[in-house]
Amino acid sequence: MSFTGISANRLELLQIADAVAREKQISKDVVIESIEEAIQKAARSRYGADHDIRVKIDTKTGEMAITRYVTVVPDEELENEYAQKSLTDALKDDKEAFVDKTYEEVLPPFELGRVQTQMARQVVTHKVREAERERQYDEYKDRVGEIISGTVKRVEYGNVVVDLGRGEGIMRRDQSIPREAFQINDRIRAYIYDVRRETKGPQIMLSRAHGGFMAKLFAQEVPEVYDGVIEIKSVSRDPGSRAKMAVFSNDSSIDPVGACVGMRGSRVQAVVAELQNEKVDIIQWSPDDATFIVNALAPAEVSKVVLDEEEDRVEVVVPDEQLSLAIGRRGQNVRLASQLTGWQVDIITESQDSERRQKEFAERTALFQEALDVDEVIAQLLVTEGFTTVEDLAYIDENEIAVIEGFDEDTASELQARARDFLEKEVAELDAKRVALGVDDDLLTVNGLTLAMAVALGEAGVKTVEDLADLATDEIRGGYEQRGADRVKIAGALESFSLSVPDAESLILNARVAAGWIEAPEAPPEPEFEDADLDDAGLDDSAVEGVDDEGSATADDVAEPEQ
Template structure:
């Protein structure tokens, strides 16, 4: 591109053509041209000089000038002059002003023209990358359609027309056959700005992709009449989606299924035959869990809100339905509802309750020095631990059939005394095992749990933070955590001080 050969108005036309072709602002192209001219001019007049080029936006004329700053003390003879020199040259300039001296037009040689072309190309690419980043960063959460450009072992490159995107292997649907040239719908999960340009990351395995597909297929979801509450997927195999209708006259499940299943079938086809179950969402957690376990029909649900878990009892002949192949049904139901779901048969539940009843009765007999009749009554009334009795109001105990005020008061005092002695024992043991203050003060675990950790050789917060969720769950068990994910949340809380230390070092 020899700029000297381009007529002035044609220079503007070239900028407009590049702007349209690359979908970037014309001003960006002209700025790139100006920089290229500046670089060529400095090559001719001196690289150290402050030479600037300007292209007239209306007629395309090129103006080149050398700028010299007026200063008190000169540090660079080529770009500065003193205030005294400016006065001698009768220039009406103050310190900080620039003297602008026009330079003759440049006759671009072959090398200079090539350099200019490279600078323009580079600047246009940079502007294109910037445009691409700003265009797609606001589209995170949208579905895009592209053409498969390359299929590699760990990723697939998608041509979106105005940019390229990547689907990593873990974001693909397992066993899906992807071939170059195929059209593909994907979900934008992230856009990052890197030196080589915007990096657009897509997914076909995310829960959000499934929700977005339903939004496209079901007008009621797009209009906000029906709301997708939660999604659980095992990509390419099975998925559950819970939906709720803000309009009582519209059935959310029926609307998502569509006439003769047309709407859900469109989503299933896009996801390579992934089996999709649409669940009516409910504010009542028990109802939601029961709905999520379909097609199994539970006969009983026991909820432990503190632990975030539910025990679901099913008839013996429905156990395999409730659990699903390789535990898939109960696993998806747990993910969909946010509750840890434990499936038991009626026989298993009866046996478990009997074991719990016997164990709690024995604890109450030994700890409170009471007979088995009173212990049985306490367990039957729902008291699970000595602390439950110690914390109970006196009238709550007197309301138990056969309990008078004296008996209730005596039981309460014995329970409180036992809890006090137990706390003292735990504190003494923690001190003996030399538990460090950071672990002792960790608010997410009880002192009994901290003692159990110490008995297993973990006496610092770092020691807890270095465990994985399986190790912590095995040490403290189901009495403390609903599941391994629950244990993992506690570990992440213990690691918070690591991240704050890193931030303070920056």
């Protein structure tokens, strides 16, 4: 853009602004504003930077007005005599003057010198570039989650810069499919997963490894997905190798897996071809977590699923001969299943499960033999009936013990008496040990802390409420610490109690309240409704079938995975 003088042809000025707007695909008003700012800066350079000079260009006629403004201010606030005028001086020339009144003086056109021309060109270039970047950001920020086509512009250290026509996108090396190479001018399809506003311009982040890319490809190939009849619930990928996709049909008459596969695999093959022959497992999604996990581990067969909702972990038991299939090559199958379902999946074989159960049975039997001073038969009978700890036996209703085959009320009373004696003796021993370790009595007042925990804390050197309040979660539960190149295991004071993260955080919070460091958080309001029984809630016994004594579901209780 040329700036030889502001007395240039008015029509030519508008034509230049219009041409720049079309070329940069920005508003013509933005270009006009940048020209006004450029000439305004040049005028202040000519007349003095302290002057309040403003430039206005008529967007219809191209007429340009250069005006200097002087504002009336209170006498004590006069700071700039070029752009301001004290009220006293203003009243000398204008009897109607008042504070904030402005006087305008039209300045004559002038020729721009070499320095002023360069300055004006820089201002316009900068403003136009900013407007162009803002236009690109506004255009692409709402397109996150779409597939876009472009041309490879250049490849830098594995990162691919893509010309999108009205902007540039970048696909980093970790967002591309392994072993996929692109050359300059190659056509490419990619998924927009993020658009960031940065000082050097909007960064349009592209990916071909993102799970959303595969989901959008299926939406293009499967009309039912595009129409929303079939939902893609989740996707997990090992780019270029294998992927799993969970689908669900809102229409019971449509098979979601079959619809995504297509006639003779035509639909899925179109997606596979775009993904460089990446193998795709299409899984039937289920609102029941156990069923979904069984389906996600296909083609492996599952015998039993045990859920731990607090830790978001699931233990899956498979036949011995299915172990390698369930884990997959380099752990791929179980890793993808874990990503797909959102659960941490631990796989063990039936023989390992059986060995563990036998070990637990033997340990519990030995516990009851020692604590209750009974023979092995009685101890085994108690374990078989579901008792796991001495506390379970000591404080349960006596009738629940008496109904066990071979037991009567006298036997039940004697067993409970022995259980309570054992617990009292254990408490006395623990309390004596606590005192010997020097653990303060006040520590036992912390809500959620047991006597056994207090002894464990004392052994770890935590002896006061303040000591406990000063701990971090990892110091209680245990964790890992990076020391140089080594990852070192850090033992937790209460690691043997297997506390969850929320439980450990709650214990520390309660200690800080007890120590007076913080105020106790307000308790949530009690619900206004009364407890209802199963019948009132519309539930019957069938609602809880399929769950064994340990809260696990067997493979027979869940639907067979779709083949």
